[in-house]
Amino acid sequence: MTEQPILEVKHLQHIYMKGTPLEHHALAGVSLKINKxxxxxxxxxxxxxKSTLIQHVNGLMRPQAGDVVVDGMDLADPKIDIRLLRRKVGLVFQNPEDQIFEKIIGDDIAYGPFKMGLPIKEVRDRVKWAMELVGLSFEEMKDRATYALSGGQKRKVALAGVLALRPDILVLDEPTAGLDPRSRNELLERLKTLNKKENMTIIFVSHNMEEVAYMADRIYVLADGRNLVDGTPEEVFVEAEKLREHYIGTPDTVEILAQLKAKGFAVRQNAYQLEEAANEIIALL
Amino acid sequence: MALPLIQVKNLSFEYAVNQTKIPVLHDISFEVKPGEYVVIIGHNGSGKSTLSKHLNGILTPVSGDVVVNGWNTKEWSSMREIRQKVGMVFQHPDNQIVATIVEDDVAFGLENLEIPPSEMKERIDFALASVGMNEFRNRPPHYLSGGQKQRVAIAGVLAMKPDCLVLDEATSMLDTHGRNEILKVVRKLNDEGMAIISVTHHMSEAAQASRVIVIEKGRIIMDGTPREIFQQEEELKRLHLDIPVASQMARKVQSHHHDFNGTLIHNDEIVKEVVRLSQREVPVI
Incomplete structure (x- = not known):
């Protein structure tokens, strides 16, 4: 079956401050193909x-050269319906707490669905759904003030605001930076459910390799604005050397196995899940 | 026995929001000795950032005392000395960097202390060399990476020659490489005798400290070496926290292989343990 990818990026280039002495090639030909x-x-x-790339996905940036096609919409075409695109693609920035502007939590999350012109009951249902999804109790939290929240809670509110739009593609820049381990695990769990059960396409940027190993079906590794490697986590983490050259770490599990391998032990270096990695060691003893 | 550098005595604190008081810290007492490396962990909203802001008088207790090197933080007259003894680095270096050239930024605090120019130069050289940023001294800070900016922020604090460095989630916005850069600097400073107090969500970072304090609902509920603390996996999970990947692996392997040391907390310890056990594999008769 030849499925149409929901997002296709071909040879995308972007130059900041083009034509000045400060000209900088942020993207120098990146390609991705992502299925629904x-x-x-x-x-x-x-x-x-990474950040320049994901800002192209919902049309905040338009391709200077190369193609970005989101669900059949070609972003090089200046006449596309940008509102429709933004409804399809929800983008959560790196410091999502900055995107909170209402005084009351419920109002902040309702803003997007309300602007979409949904009936009030539907807006309420969506706010409730989104809040529960990020782990904020609707009854308890909807009428609280946004400014008296901790950093982690603000992050959840901002994420709920984007989820309430029920986008087809959810794009997240560092979704868990600054969250405590349990909030992080819960959020990842929920995103995974959203991905598997509701078939929402998720694209996320992360520095946390444990998180990447846990979540991703496939990984794209960028270096200097180009594709470095891509594939399943097994395929990518086996390239530990190459990743290290570009200052990219691997999960601690892979790190430990790599050290063992360097000492001459016969281990599979890409057994990145904790269970698998522990089994590799058990097999040695 | 060394005199404590920082004494926290029955510290309680509350925020006042619209007449209502929100209690954050309850009757906290602990001491930090010169040269100690203390990590404070706790989930989002547990009060750890509020606690760290008490250590150099940014916040002062509602009841109880914080005494730095004999000066009570409630005494305004000694604030200058306290801030000089205990330097603070925050999560976002952008909030802390004020000048347009790295060198000037590091000099900022010194100018306020009216340090003579010759000594100023000496201190800037020392501070930038300590964090490995000497070659960037004439660069504008906004062209540096997150990890580099955070190192500049640390240099600004080091130039004041503090006895203690407080890091409030100083690595949580950085990638693995940036975080390792900071941890290396921090470890070096600690080796040279500076006391470190670091608030973090990264359990692998906590594993490096000489002591871990766990905060829950504004109270200290655990205080011990990382090895002691990380044996209590169930309790930590209940508190929304976690144990380092290395500990998880050690425990998994130990459950199959009783000789394996389950109290390991660092990646390289796991490797050493495997080497130790495999060398012993010669049948003993």
Whole structure:
């Protein structure tokens, strides 16, 4: 079956401050092909072009060269319905707490669905659904003030605001930075459910390799604005050397196995799940 | 026995929001000795950032005392000395960097202390060398990576020659590489005798400390070496926390292989343990 990818990026280039002495190639020919319902991680060192790339997905940036096609919409075409695109693609920024502006939590989350012109009952249902999804109790939290929240809670509110739009593609830039381990695990769990049960396509940028190993069906690794490697976590983490050269770490599990391998032990270096990695060691003893 | 550098005595604190008081810290007492490396962990909203802001008088107790090197933080007259003894680095380096050239930024605090120019140069050289940023001294900070900016922020604090460095989630916005850069600097400073107090969500970072304090609902509920703390996996999970990947692996392997040491907390310890056990494999008769 030849399925139409929900997002296709071909040879995308972007130059900041083009034509000035400060000209900088943020993207120098990146390609991605993502099918509906996939969970994709984009990783790379600071400055590798990850953030520039994901800002293209909902049309915040338009391709200077190359193609970006989202569910049949060609972003190079200036006449596309940008509102429709933004409804399809929900983008959560790196410091989502900055995107909170209402005084009351419930109002902030309702803003998007309300602007979509949904009936009030539907808006309420969506707010409730989104809040429960990120782990905020609707009854308890909807009338609380947004400014008296901790950093982690603000993050959840901002994420709920985007989820309430029920996008087809959810794009997240560092979704768990600054969350405590349990909030992080719960959020990842919920995103995974959303991905598997509701078939929402998820694209996320992360520095946390444990998180990438847990979540991603496939990984795209960027370096200097180009594709470095891509594939399943097994395929990518086996390239530990190459990743390290570009200042990208691997999960601790892979790290430990790599050290063992360097000492001459016969281990599979890409057994990145904790259970598997522990089994590799048990098999040695 | 060394005198404590920081004494926290029955500290309680509450935030006042619209006449209502929100209690955050309850009757907290602990001491930090010169040269100690203390990590504070706790889930989002547990009060750990509020606690860290008490350590150099950014916040002062509602009841109880914080005494730095003999000065009570409630005494305004000694605030200058306290801030000089205990330097603070926050989550976002952008909030802490004020000048347009790295060198000037590091000099900022010194100018306020009216340090003579010759000594100022000496201190800036020392501070930038300590964090490995000497070659960037004439660069504008906004062109640096997150990890580099955070190192500049640390240099600004080091130039004041503090006895204690407080890091409030200083690595949580950084990638693995950036985080390792900071941890290396912090470890070096600690080796040279500076006391470190670090608030973090990264359990592998906590494993490096000499002591871990766990905060829950504004109270200290555990205080011990990382090895002691990370044996209590169930309790930590209940508190929304976690144990390092290395500990998880050690425990998994131990459950199959009783000789394997289950109290390991670092990646390289796991490797050493495997080497130790495999060398012993010669049948003993």
């Amino acid at each position: 319902g996939e969970c994709i991680a984009v990783i790379g060192h600071t400055g590798s072009g």
